[in-house]
Amino acid sequence: AQAAFRSDLAPLLELVGTGKESLSFMKKRIRHLAQQWLRAARRLEQKLKGQQGDQKHILIHIGFLTEESGDVFSPRVLKGGPLGEMVQWADILTALFLLGHSLKVTVSLKELQSNLGVPPGRGNCPLTNPLPFDLIYTDYHGLQQMKQHMGLSFKKYRCRVRVIDTFGTEPAYNHEEYATLRGFRTNWGYWNLHPSQFMTMFPHTPDNSFMGFVSEELNQTERQRIKSNKVGSMAVVYGKEASIWKGKEKFLAILNKYMEIHGTVYYETQRPPEVPAFVKNHGLLPQHEFQQLLRKAKLFIGFGFPYEGPAPLEAIANGCVFLQARFNPPHSSLNHEFFRGKPTSREVSSQHPYAEDFIGKPHVWTVDYNNSEEFEAAIKTILRTQVDPYLPYEYTCEGMLERIHAYIQHQDFCTMPSPPPPAKAQSPAMQSPPSPLALSPNATHLVWSPSARRDPHAWPPADSLQVWLSEGRHACTETCRRRGLVCEPTFFRFLNKKEVFLQLSITCDSTEYEMNHLYPAVAENVHECYLQKEPLLFSCAGHNTKYRRLCPCRDYREGQVALCRDCL
Numbered sequence: 001a002q003a004a005f006r007s008d009l010a011p012l013l014e015l016v017g018t019g020k021e022s023l024s025f026m027k028k029r030i031r032h033l034a035q036q037w038l039r040a041a042r043r044l045e046q047k048l049k050g051q052q053g054d055q056k057h058i059l060i061h062i063g064f065l066t067e068e069s070g071d072v073f074s075p076r077v078l079k080g081g082p083l084g085e086m087v088q089w090a091d092i093l094t095a096l097f098l099l100g101h102s103l104k105v106t107v108s109l110k111e112l113q114s115n116l117g118v119p120p121g122r123g124n125c126p127l128t129n130p131l132p133f134d135l136i137y138t139d140y141h142g143l144q145q146m147k148q149h150m151g152l153s154f155k156k157y158r159c160r161v162r163v164i165d166t167f168g169t170e171p172a173y174n175h176e177e178y179a180t181l182r183g184f185r186t187n188w189g190y191w192n193l194h195p196s197q198f199m200t201m202f203p204h205t206p207d208n209s210f211m212g213f214v215s216e217e218l219n220q221t222e223r224q225r226i227k228s229n230k231v232g233s234m235a236v237v238y239g240k241e242a243s244i245w246k247g248k249e250k251f252l253a254i255l256n257k258y259m260e261i262h263g264t265v266y267y268e269t270q271r272p273p274e275v276p277a278f279v280k281n282h283g284l285l286p287q288h289e290f291q292q293l294l295r296k297a298k299l300f301i302g303f304g305f306p307y308e309g310p311a312p313l314e315a316i317a318n319g320c321v322f323l324q325a326r327f328n329p330p331h332s333s334l335n336h337e338f339f340r341g342k343p344t345s346r347e348v349s350s351q352h353p354y355a356e357d358f359i360g361k362p363h364v365w366t367v368d369y370n371n372s373e374e375f376e377a378a379i380k381t382i383l384r385t386q387v388d389p390y391l392p393y394e395y396t397c398e399g400m401l402e403r404i405h406a407y408i409q410h411q412d413f414c415t416m417p418s419p420p421p422p423a424k425a426q427s428p429a430m431q432s433p434p435s436p437l438a439l440s441p442n443a444t445h446l447v448w449s450p451s452a453r454r455d456p457h458a459w460p461p462a463d464s465l466q467v468w469l470s471e472g473r474h475a476c477t478e479t480c481r482r483r484g485l486v487c488e489p490t491f492f493r494f495l496n497k498k499e500v501f502l503q504l505s506i507t508c509d510s511t512e513y514e515m516n517h518l519y520p521a522v523a524e525n526v527h528e529c530y531l532q533k534e535p536l537l538f539s540c541a542g543h544n545t546k547y548r549r550l551c552p553c554r555d556y557r558e559g560q561v562a563l564c565r566d567c568l
């Protein structure tokens, strides 16, 4: 059946169920944003002109909320614990529902088993009936549970799984054999999934799919009202847990010279000792009251933690300036406890790199807090700066619906493109006659040849491809970013070819196929070229001064980095 946009969210609230503080939080959010979602769905419906595609049967298993995984979140919802995940799950549920798919939501192992068709009392056995779902959205906890209870069927069906994974999982950490051999093993496992099956909260590495969430949107009247009601001297501190205030006395004292400081730190009976007396602490607020506070404030200020949550986007969307600390050296799994053991090599350059890179001034100020003068100067300038509320399209309801719709229609990890050539490089004599080249040189890089055949079903369409050679110190993510493009991992298969080096005028004394997440690449000083032997290891992330990498870049829609210009 065709998927038909829905126009009422009440049935979704039924589906979500009751009995946990976390579920109540999500339902409150769904109710509060309902009108904005419904308007966005109508707009997308018009844009798609009836081309909605098939209705999918989707299981949403929120593993971290199950008792079996400890459900550490639900009890903390009212105590300032992390809410970002709940925000995102609420939005994913809403988007999938509005797009017209048929949903089942589970938050316990028992419900999971009965929906998968695992007979009660039987553990690790293959399913007796075919899996009744086209797609399963879950998280790392849920993945573990499915593996434990589906037996051999897990391998068969894992291509239908989508893993909601806040910080992302890079290919080098995902590939079991490679991770084990090369020291990329982490506690999160190595699932040998297609890296795009992992879906992140921000567009971290394009190796994973960017899922995101939404923020409240303002209409023209609200924008006007907010602008005239702003209290120019009011600052709100980012963070609900008292611990983030520890050791920040110096900054707070400087800020207090210019602004009235507000906080939303959870407390039981007394003011937390970390929060100075001159701060007006509201305690943890319900989400919509927190938004009201942001509407009045001029400045939203981060002291380095939490990393990369939704709140800064909400602040900017409500007309605040976001001031945050630059991390120099950047935080990563090598030097910071929080990232230790996470399956990513990302180097986090500030508390909120998305705000820094994708939004920037005048909305976002990223400064060195070790330099008090720079910090104070930033505050003074911000006080004189006028800003309008701003929300990138990809964080609007329409943007999220558009993106998820595109993923559901186009991402297919169950039927993979044909495998790359055999592992051994062929001797020149044995080489097949050259096929018409898909790429053509363009001074500094390669572009898709206008004459090349293009697979009409390939997504993203291959003609948005540009091949650039990285500097040794840059990953492909960065190499593409510097050209106003984004790395597109599905295109690696087009450039994992000997001819491509030639076309880029690179001399290869030897060319080998090997397993390495940095390949295809060239070790320039020794004229050695390398091709990728294992398609699961194609990776936008990763760099090493030894190599210059071949990077597949593509264009993107303004405000929607996940989609190329012709991707809809």
Ligand code: UDP
Binding pocket: 081, 082, 083, 084, 085, 087, 239, 240, 264, 283, 284, 285, 286, 287, 288, 290, 291, 306, 307, 308, 309, 310, 311, 312, 314
């Ligand atoms: N939030 C809230 N009450 C507050 C402060 C924040 O409901 O007093 C919400 C906020 O609207 C945001 C969510 O908490 O959507 C998550 O915020 P944050 O960026 O702090 O991320 P986290 O670390 O909780 O994942």
